[in-house]
Amino acid sequence: MEEKELLKEAVKAREFAYVPYSKFKVGAALVSKDGQIFHGCNIENAAYSVTNCAERTALFKAYSDGVTKFEKLVVTADTDGPVSPCGACRQVISELCDADMEVILTNIKGDIHRITVKDLLPGAFSSKDLK
Numbered sequence: 001m002e003e004k005e006l007l008k009e010a011v012k013a014r015e016f017a018y019v020p021y022s023k024f025k026v027g028a029a030l031v032s033k034d035g036q037i038f039h040g041c042n043i044e045n046a047a048y049s050v051t052n053c054a055e056r057t058a059l060f061k062a063y064s065d066g067v068t069k070f071e072k073l074v075v076t077a078d079t080d081g082p083v084s085p086c087g088a089c090r091q092v093i094s095e096l097c098d099a100d101m102e103v104i105l106t107n108i109k110g111d112i113h114r115i116t117v118k119d120l121l122p123g124a125f126s127s128k129d130l131k
Contacts, residue, residue: 006031007106010074013039013054014108020044026077028054030062033069038062055089059096070097074104082106082113085120093117094124 001009006029014027021044028040040058044051052060055075062070073093077083082105085093093103099118106112118124 001031001035001037003104006037006072006074007076007104007110009037009039010076010106011108013041013058014076015041017041017054018043021046021048024077026054026075026083028058028076029074030058031071031073032062032067033071034067035071036062036067038065038067053086053089055085056092059092063096068096070101072102072104073097074106076106076108079107082111087121090121091124094121094126 009029010027013029014025017025019025019042026042030038038058038061040054040061042052042054043057055073075083075085084105094117097117101117103115103117103120104112105115
């Protein structure tokens with residue numbers, strides 16, 4: 001899939017966000033190695049700590065369908081510059097995606113920042129730390 005189309009998929013996912021409290025919609029489009037697209041959006045809850053972000057929603061949807069190899073992740077929001085994933089999302093992305101996978105951070109105006117998973121969370125806590 002061309003990058004332009006993938007950016008549109010993230011914007012489309014954003015429209016399904018459930019954000020009655022913050023009004024801050026975020027969308028994600030995760031592409032698997034076999035070309036499947038998994039959409040994610042943020043889903044808030046009155047008990048804020050159980051809110052789930054778009055990036056994690058897309059990854060959890062893919063994993064729950066048995067898809068574990070990914071090509072690229074795009075995240076978008078209505079921000080001044082490219083949206084930045086929260087710390088929890090950076091940790092989950094680091095755990096579930098290859099270190100060299102590209103992550104495209106963007107906004108609905110089309111600003112883009114490209115980064116790899118390993119650069120998204122330097123020094124990430126990993127399974128190596130549990131040994």
